[in-house]
Amino acid sequence: MALIVQKYGGTSVGNVERIRNVAIRVAQTKKKGHKVIVVVSAMSGETNKLVDLANQTKEFPIGREYDVVVSTGEQVTIGLLSLALQDLGFGAKSFLGYQVPIITDNAFSKARIEEIETANIFSELKKGNIVVVAGFQGVDRNGNITTLGRGGSDTTAVALAAALKADVCEIYTDVEGVYTTDPNICPDARKLKKVSYDEMLEMASLGAKVLQTRSVEFAKKYNVPVMVKSSFTDAEGTLVTKEDKSMEKVIVSGVTYNKDEAKITIARVPDRPGIAAKLFAPLTKANINVDMIVQNVSHDTYTDLTFTVSKADFKKALQLVEKTAKVIKAGKVLSDTSIAKVSIVGAGMRSHAGVASKMFETMAKEGINIQMISTSEIKISAVIDIKYTELAVRVLHKAFELGKEEVTEEK
Amino acid sequence: MALIVQKYGGTSVGNVERIRNVAIRVAQTKKKGHKVIVVVSAMSGETNKLVDLANQTKEFPIGREYDVVVSTGEQVTIGLLSLALQDLGFGAKSFLGYQVPIITDNAFSKARIEEIETANIFSELKKGNIVVVAGFQGVDRNGNITTLGRGGSDTTAVALAAALKADVCEIYTDVEGVYTTDPNICPDARKLKKVSYDEMLEMASLGAKVLQTRSVEFAKKYNVPVMVKSSFTDAEGTLVTKEDKSMEKVIVSGVTYNKDEAKITIARVPDRPGIAAKLFAPLTKANINVDMIVQNVSHDTYTDLTFTVSKADFKKALQLVEKTAKVIKAGKVLSDTSIAKVSIVGAGMRSHAGVASKMFETMAKEGINIQMISTSEIKISAVIDIKYTELAVRVLHKAFELGKEEVTEEK
Numbered sequence: 001m002a003l004i005v006q007k008y009g010g011t012s013v014g015n016v017e018r019i020r021n022v023a024i025r026v027a028q029t030k031k032k033g034h035k036v037i038v039v040v041s042a043m044s045g046e047t048n049k050l051v052d053l054a055n056q057t058k059e060f061p062i063g064r065e066y067d068v069v070v071s072t073g074e075q076v077t078i079g080l081l082s083l084a085l086q087d088l089g090f091g092a093k094s095f096l097g098y099q100v101p102i103i104t105d106n107a108f109s110k111a112r113i114e115e116i117e118t119a120n121i122f123s124e125l126k127k128g129n130i131v132v133v134a135g136f137q138g139v140d141r142n143g144n145i146t147t148l149g150r151g152g153s154d155t156t157a158v159a160l161a162a163a164l165k166a167d168v169c170e171i172y173t174d175v176e177g178v179y180t181t182d183p184n185i186c187p188d189a190r191k192l193k194k195v196s197y198d199e200m201l202e203m204a205s206l207g208a209k210v211l212q213t214r215s216v217e218f219a220k221k222y223n224v225p226v227m228v229k230s231s232f233t234d235a236e237g238t239l240v241t242k243e244d245k246s247m248e249k250v251i252v253s254g255v256t257y258n259k260d261e262a263k264i265t266i267a268r269v270p271d272r273p274g275i276a277a278k279l280f281a282p283l284t285k286a287n288i289n290v291d292m293i294v295q296n297v298s299h300d301t302y303t304d305l306t307f308t309v310s311k312a313d314f315k316k317a318l319q320l321v322e323k324t325a326k327v328i329k330a331g332k333v334l335s336d337t338s339i340a341k342v343s344i345v346g347a348g349m350r351s352h353a354g355v356a357s358k359m360f361e362t363m364a365k366e367g368i369n370i371q372m373i374s375t376s377e378i379k380i381s382a383v384i385d386i387k388y389t390e391l392a393v394r395v396l397h398k399a400f401e402l403g404k405e406e407v408t409e410e411k
Numbered sequence: 412m413a414l415i416v417q418k419y420g421g422t423s424v425g426n427v428e429r430i431r432n433v434a435i436r437v438a439q440t441k442k443k444g445h446k447v448i449v450v451v452s453a454m455s456g457e458t459n460k461l462v463d464l465a466n467q468t469k470e471f472p473i474g475r476e477y478d479v480v481v482s483t484g485e486q487v488t489i490g491l492l493s494l495a496l497q498d499l500g501f502g503a504k505s506f507l508g509y510q511v512p513i514i515t516d517n518a519f520s521k522a523r524i525e526e527i528e529t530a531n532i533f534s535e536l537k538k539g540n541i542v543v544v545a546g547f548q549g550v551d552r553n554g555n556i557t558t559l560g561r562g563g564s565d566t567t568a569v570a571l572a573a574a575l576k577a578d579v580c581e582i583y584t585d586v587e588g589v590y591t592t593d594p595n596i597c598p599d600a601r602k603l604k605k606v607s608y609d610e611m612l613e614m615a616s617l618g619a620k621v622l623q624t625r626s627v628e629f630a631k632k633y634n635v636p637v638m639v640k641s642s643f644t645d646a647e648g649t650l651v652t653k654e655d656k657s658m659e660k661v662i663v664s665g666v667t668y669n670k671d672e673a674k675i676t677i678a679r680v681p682d683r684p685g686i687a688a689k690l691f692a693p694l695t696k697a698n699i700n701v702d703m704i705v706q707n708v709s710h711d712t713y714t715d716l717t718f719t720v721s722k723a724d725f726k727k728a729l730q731l732v733e734k735t736a737k738v739i740k741a742g743k744v745l746s747d748t749s750i751a752k753v754s755i756v757g758a759g760m761r762s763h764a765g766v767a768s769k770m771f772e773t774m775a776k777e778g779i780n781i782q783m784i785s786t787s788e789i790k791i792s793a794v795i796d797i798k799y800t801e802l803a804v805r806v807l808h809k810a811f812e813l814g815k816e817e818v819t820e821e822k
Contacts, residue, residue, distance in 0.1 A: 016467040050487065056427040058494035065497070068505050069490030072483040076461065079480035083469035086476070094479050098509070099554055143510055 002167040003035045003125075007135065007157035010044035011174045012231035013077050016084075019043075022231065023084035025172075030090060030130055037121065037131045037164065039157040040081055042073025047136075067108045067137075067147045071097070074134035074153070082132050091129040095121065097137035097145065102156065104138035104146045111138055111146035113155065113218075116163035133160060151212030158215040162222035169224050171211060172231035177238030178203065178210055180402035181255040185393045188403035192253060193236070196243035199253050202345040202379045216240065243347050251355060252346035252400040255393050259340045259386055261291060262314040263371070264321055265306040268331030272301075278328055279305065282320040288313040292341070292374040292383065302331075306372060308383065311337060339371065340389040343381040344396060356380050362399040368392055413578040414446045414536075418546065418568035421455035422585045423642035424488050430454075433642065434495035436583075441501060441541055448532065448542045448575065450568040451492055453484025458547075478519045478548075478558045482508070485545035485564070493543045502540040506532065508548035508556065513567065515549035515557045522549055522557035524566065524629075527574035544571060562623030569626040573633035580635050582622060583642035588649030589614065589621055591813035592666040596804050599814035603664060604647070607654035610664050613756040613790045627651065654758050662766060663757035663811040666804050670751045670797055672702060673725040674782070675732055676717040679742030683712075689739055690716065693731040699724040703752070703785045703794065713742075717783060719794065722748060750782065751800040754792040755807055767791050773810040779803055 006026060013019050022040075030036050041047075050070045054061040078094035085092035097104075100120060104111035124131050135153025138146045148155050154171060161169035176191060178200065183189040195203070197220035204213045210228055219226045219240060229237030247253075269275055276295070283290055293307040309317045314337060322333050349355050359380055363370060368391065372383035384392055397403065417437060424430050433451075441447050452458075461481045465472040489505035496503035508515075511531060515522035535542050546564025549557045559566050565582060572580035587602055589611065594600040606614070608631035615624045621639055630637045630651060640648030658664075680686055687706070694701060704718040720728045725748060733744050760766050770791055774781060779802065783794035795803055808814065 016464060019468060053427060053487070053491055054494060057430060057491045058498040061494050063497075065490045065493040065503075065505055067490075068493070068507075069487050072486045075483045075486070076464070076480050079476045079478075080464055080468045082476040082479070083465060083472050086474075087469040092476075094476055096479075096556075145507075 001033045001035065003037075003164060004029060005037045005039065005157050005161040005164065005166045005169045006172060007039040007153060007170065008041070008172045008231055009153065009174070010041040010047070012172055013040055013081065014044040016080070019077070019080050020084045020087075022172075023081060023088055025231065026081075026085060026130060027088050027090055035125045037125075037133060037160060037166070038081065039133045039135045039153055039160060040074060040077045041135050041153040042077055046073035046076070062109050064108055064144055067145050070109075071134070071137040071145050071147050074136050078132045078134045085130055085132070091127065092132055093124050093129050094132045094134070096134050098139035098143065100133060102138040102159070104140055104148070106140040106142070106144060106146060108144075109147050110149040111140070113138060113148070113159045116159060118163050121160075121164065148214075151215070154212040154215035155218055158218045158222075158224050158226060161224045162218065166224070168227055169219070170227045170229060170237075172229055173210060174230065174232065175210060175228075176230040176233060176235045177228050178240070178254070180253065181393055181397050182257070185390050186397045186403070189397070190402060190404050191235075192238050194239045194241060194247065195253055196247050196347045197240060198243065198378055199247075199345050199347050200240045202343070202376070203254055203256055211240070247347045248351060249348060250346060251348040251352045252344045252402065253348075254345050255342065255396045255400070255402065256345060257340055257342045257389050257393050259389060260311050261308040261339060261341055261383075262311050262337040263306060263308050263335065263339050263383065264314075264318060265304060265334040266321060266325050266330050267304050267334065268302045269305050270301060270328060270330065271303045275328060276305065279321065279324050282324055283309075283317055286316060286320060288317050288320075292372055292381065294372045294374070308339070308341070308372070338386045339383050340386040340392075341381050341383050342389065342392045342396065343379055344400065345379045347378050349378050349380075358399060359396060362395050363392055366391055366395055412444045412446065414448075414575060415440060416448045416450065416568050416572040416575065416577045416580045417583060418450040418564060418581065419452070419583045419642055420564065420585070421452040421458070423583055424451050424492065425455040427491070430488070430491050431495045431498075433583075434492060434499055436642065437492075437496060437541060438499050438501055446536045448536075448544060448571060448577070449492065450544045450546045450564055450571060451485060451488045452546050452564040454488055457484035457487070473520050475519055475555055478556050481520075482545070482548040482556050482558050485547050489543045489545045496541055496543070502538065503543055504535050504540050505543045505545070507545050509550035509554065511544060513549040513570070515551055515559070517551040517553070517555060517557060519555075520558050521560040522551070524549060524559070524570045527570060529574050532571075532575065559625075562626075565623040565626035566629055569629045569633075569635050569637060572635045573629065577635070579638055580630070581638045581640060581648075583640055584621060585641065585643065586621060586639075587641040587644060587646045588639050589651070589665070591664065592804055592808050593668070596801050597808045597814070600808070601813060601815050602646075603649050605650045605652060605658065606664055607658050607758045608651060609654065609789055610658075610756050610758050611651045613754070613787070614665055614667055622651070658758045659762060660759060661757060662759040662763045663755045663813065664759075665756050666753065666807045666811070666813065667756060668751055668753045668800050668804050670800060671722050672719040672750060672752055672794075673722050673748040674717060674719050674746065674750050674794065675725075675729060676715060676745040677732060677736050677741050678715050678745065679713045680716050681712060681739060681741065682714045686739060687716065690732065690735050693735055694720075694728055697727060697731060699728050699731075703783055703792065705783045705785070719750070719752070719783070749797045750794050751797040751803075752792050752794050753800065753803045753807065754790055755811065756790045758789050760789050760791075769810060770807060773806050774803055777802060777806055
């Protein structure tokens with residue numbers, strides 16, 4: 001008998017019929033003798049509708065009352081799923097954030113979980129009930145409703161699994177798992193049986209939108225095994241777990257891409273200590289996340305500095321940088337929104353040389369120019385012209401032999 | 412400086428624009444220096460939508476989880492109204508049932524308020540904030556969300572006014588107050604400046620759907636002055652208050668009608684002690700409310716018994732009665748769904764004779780046959796053929812001189 005946390009996203013609970021299907025899946029797990037805690041998101045579209053209402057009512061609505069409004073979507077779903085489980089003859093009880101309680105700080109709409117009390121949930125499990133918990137929401141120490149930010153239900157599920165010391169946290173979604181790359185680009189993309197937390201983190205933040213980054217960080221910190229599966233099929237999913245020896249053998253696990261960034265270059269930046277700080281301070285203040293930063297070796301007393309931001313932040317970032325550039329007497333500010341970031345990710349990279357050169361050669365052969373490069377221990381990213389995105393992904397996927405293995409195995 | 416509770420119904424907060432208008436009204440009161448607590452319903456249509464979802468998910472969904480689902484409508488509105496007030500530059504804080512807390516028993520979907528703690532609300536008022544409270548919902552002593560039943564927001568408002576010792580509870584709705592009768596039937600129906608709690612109770616339960624009956628009982632018990640006004644105009648409303656001398660002078664305050672009842676007659680009921688109890692016990696068990704009961708003087712050892720129930724309960728009531736009639740060896744069971752109940756209500760009736768005979772004569776003159784009669788201290792009701800409803804209302808309204816007074820005043 002295992003203790004299992006299952007999480008179903010908005011598409012999986014998008015209407016009453018789907019909620020009833022989720023109830024059947026949950027009931028199957030329960031019937032096997034497991035203790036089950038289910039975390040659900042709002043029905044698809046509902047949160048957007050609530051956000052729209054808030055935005056129509058007040059300019060910059062973020063704050064305590066915003067969270068009161070947007071947290072209602074999950075409340076509807078936990079009630080309905082509990083009813084659907086009861087309709088199947090199972091005992092089920094719903095929990096809102098404050099009823100668990102899932103205690104967070106008071107950073108409304110991006111609250112962080114500080115503590116989860118488990119007594120109430122364990123007491124219901126003991127009675128034989130299925131516990132249904134609202135994702136995305138918590139309560140601060142003054143009893144105010146808080147929300148965890150977009151995709152927060154993943155974090156709720158993983159945090160609950162950690163607090164309850166669950167055997168596994170199953171994330172049900174509309175894809176069957178984590179793939180070596182986007183199957184829409186490479187039809188031979190292969191579903192991975194296992195990825196390490198670090199690989200998943202690189203993939204999640206690089207654009208493979210299967211799991212929210214924060215939830216993976218949480219899983220890594222508390223060593224929670226996370227199984228990503230489809231809520232529509234019975235196919236085996238992908239296990240996100242701590243790195244083991246077998247993973248190191250695989251040099252590259254996946255190829256990801258991100259078309260949502262833009263590039264800003266400041267030419268002829270005076271090469272003095274503190275200049276970079278001066279350039280980036282206004283961006284930090286404006287809450288703009290800078291992704292890659294490249295500074296070329298300086299010629300004379302000048303250097304060129306290039307960085308990328310998300311397209312949503314691009315306009316504002318450009319304004320701020322142009323202002324600072326004048327102040328520090330730098331040269332022209334250039335920008336480009338037609339870029340893409342293509343990355344290869346793999347835990348095995350650490351112990352294997354030559355991965356980067358193979359990546360660059362592969363792209364060079366196709367005449368794809370690399371504009372920026374950034375690396376981490378388990379990832380290499382290259383910024384290229386957006387029009388080459390699919391081509392780059394395909395040739396890299398092939399070069400690192402990430403395609404379906406069936407054929408080679410039969411040899 | 413007064414302490415004022417204002418309640419806005421679903422139509423008044425039906426969309427963002429209307430919520431912003433409510434915010435302007437609330438702000439006007441606040442600007443006059445008053446302390447304001449606002450109670451709101453769900454946006455019109457929302458509760459029905461939630462009830463539909465629950466009904467689609469489980470057969471007989473009433474219970475803990477049903478209340479979790481249907482209480483979300485008010486949660487959205489308190490958040491949005493608070494945002495709208497903040498947008499106007501006012502401090503506003505929303506309260507859910509459990510945050511006040513409004514403590515109820517655990518009769519889900521028809522919970523009764525047991526206690527309201529006022530410290531949290533007073534603390535916000537002290538800070539100069541407008542307090543926005545979710546109507547219709549409470550919390551039981553185990554932290555479960557409960558709801559008060561349809562129209563429960565009126566009860567929330569009046570109960571809060573009582574607990575906070577407010578100077579007045581203003582109920583904003585889509586009519587301008589309480590009228591002598593339905594203006595759709597009598598164009599000269601007059602808005603009443605004042606009605607007593609008892610008159611309002613008779614009118615509310617007789618079909619004038621301005622205030623929920625329970626809220627009036629609450630207001631009477633705690634002597635809360637209730638002002639019924641329109642949320643769309645600035646017209647003066649109707650004050651519901653305790654009876655005073657001036658009210659006794661008015662013999663009849665209003666004429667009401669109800670087309671939502673049906674009549675069941677059991678012929679030749681053996682006239683023995685305990686027989687009526689035997690007939691009505693199954694109805695009570697099935698939670699069917701019996702309104703009027705008339706038993707004729709018995710001839711021989713038999714009597715005829717007639718009663719009315721709401722049309723919604725009619726079919727079930729008929730089945731149950733037919734069963735019992737066989738058991739007790741009564742005669743035929745007759746029924747009629749084409750009836751209406753017309754009533755005259757007035758606190759002054761107590762001290763005036765001849766009101767009933769005037770009522771009956773007025774109807775007789777028009778050839779309207781009276782099938783059943785029931786009376787209370789301040790009300791006389793007659794059951795008639797449904798086709799005479801409007802006619803009866805008009806002639807009674809005229810006979811008791813309830814029309815607009817302007818003309819006579821100018822004489």
